[in-house]
Amino acid sequence: MAAGKLHGDGNVRMTSLMKIKLQKRYPPDQFTFAVLSEKYGIHAVRGPRGIPKHLSEALK
Secondary structure (H helix, E strand, C coil), X not given: CCCCCCEECCCCEECCCCCCCCXXXXXXXXXXXXXXXXXXXXXXXXXXXXXXXXXXXXXC
């Protein structure tokens, strides 16, 4: 196992953690999967990846 502190609960073991913090909340109907697909060309959300510039501007 890699060096570092081990975290886990008996079911899951990991050596690294990342804390995330909510920065902004949007209305539930503003960025639905349908809107993301039709307007921004996003068909799946799998993790923190780059986003199209026009979506980045809309989120600001």
